[in-house]
Amino acid sequence: QITLRESGPTLVKPTQTLTLTCTFSGFSLTTSGVGVGWIRQPPGKALEWLALIYWDDDKRFNSSLESRLTITKDTAKNQVVLTMTDVDSVDTGTYFCARTAGRGTGWAFDFWGQGTLVTVSS
Amino acid sequence: EIVLTQSPGTLSLSPGERATLSCRASQNFGSHVAWYQQEPGQAPRLLIYDASNRASGIPARFSGSVSGTDFTLTISSLEPEDFALYYCLQRSNWEGYAFGQGTKLEIK
Numbered sequence: 001q002i003t004l005r006e007s008g009p010t011l012v013k014p015t016q017t018l019t020l021t022c023t024f025s026g027f028s029l030t031t032s033g034v035g036v037g038w039i040r041q042p043p044g045k046a047l048e049w050l051a052l053i054y055w056d057d058d059k060r061f062n063s064s065l066e067s068r069l070t071i072t073k074d075t076a077k078n079q080v081v082l083t084m085t086d087v088d089s090v091d092t093g094t095y096f097c098a099r100t101a102g103r104g105t106g107w108a109f110d111f112w113g114q115g116t117l118v119t120v121s122s
Numbered sequence: 123e124i125v126l127t128q129s130p131g132t133l134s135l136s137p138g139e140r141a142t143l144s145c146r147a148s149q150n151f152g153s154h155v156a157w158y159q160q161e162p163g164q165a166p167r168l169l170i171y172d173a174s175n176r177a178s179g180i181p182a183r184f185s186g187s188v189s190g191t192d193f194t195l196t197i198s199s200l201e202p203e204d205f206a207l208y209y210c211l212q213r214s215n216w217e218g219y220a221f222g223q224g225t226k227l228e229i230k
Binding site: 037039046047048049051052060061062063096098105106107108109110112113114115 | 123153158164165166171172173175177209211213217218221222223224
């Protein structure tokens with residue numbers, strides 16, 4: 001059974017750094033083709049892809065946010081960590097992590113966490 | 123940069139009717155396009171990957187197709203549980219990913 005779960009602060013102050021952790025089970029981030037990504041959704045708005053890390057440590061970022069994002073993995077702990085620097089109120093939203101199994105499912109995100117709501121406010 | 127434009131923004135139909143949702147890519151990034159359904163307060167659910175392949179457990183009334191940079195999700199006969207938000211997602215090896223802005227499918 002594949003599960004992903006996001007964890008992190010629910011409230012962050014403007015200009016601070018947001019750190020979110022995705023803890024997963026039922027698959028390995030050492031398997032060829034597998035990746036874990038982060039997606040967010042401001043209240044009442046569309047989904048926005050943020051970043052992804054692959055099994056081989058290759059990384060991709062949303063170009064509009066790349067300067068503020070870092071993504072790392074800990075394969076022993078089955079975790080992926082996303083950091084976002086210099087947050088602002090526009091970064092408020094639900095943050096999801098999701099898995100891609102690679103070419104077999106067209107690199108789509110097939111399993112998702114339930115999401116964690118982050119509010120940026122002073 | 124991948125830009126996906128979904129249309130219409132809102133689609134009002136009745137149960138039993140056919141729904142056609144569109145997603146147009148700004149340029150040809152390939153056919154790694156997926157469709158998702160999202161209910162309020164829930165994570166998205168994968169419906170279609172690689173433009174036309176149904177994900178595991180997805181009913182046959184959902185289908186996807188592509189013509190050039192135009193991707194289409196069709197629901198052949200709407201069930202009450204199909205009224206939700208729908209998003210397309212494009213993956214490019216170099217650019218990463220991008221979502222469309224979504225289509226709301228509502229009951230008429």
